[in-house]
Amino acid sequence: MKYRVFVTLKPGVLDPQGEAIRHALGSLGFEGVNSVRQGKMIELDLAEDDVAKAESIAREMCERLLANTVIEKFQIEAV
């Protein structure tokens, strides 16, 4: 099973990378950028074929390694 995991900062958590991108876009002449937030996308290719099992493995991977659940949230999407 293949999954795409999206890890993003929770709302309200300061995102300096996103702010840096917003400033850089401004310097390049792009106007009207209200906000920019940067997150991570992780593509997992798991050997497990059972959909329910594979999804539960992916979720555990997020909780234990991929996301810092204190400040980040994650979303798992089958590909």
Added chain:
Amino acid sequence: MKYRVFVTLKPGVLDPQGEAIRHALGSLGFEGVNSVRQGKMIELDLAEDDVAKAESIAREMCERLLANTVIEKFQIEAV
């Protein structure tokens, strides 16, 4: 208009971050991980309301700043 931009390494380009995650998952006892690739997700909130114009702005932002099109590909998705 709000967009999600996904920037990933082109197939064949070595992904050390993804490899590091794969090893870390192995150390945590997760088996059967065929591959891991890491990419970036950028959430853009643009003031432009015209769908066609906003999408073309987002595309230009990717080409000029967000993605290194030599080694990365990008995908834009309206939210």
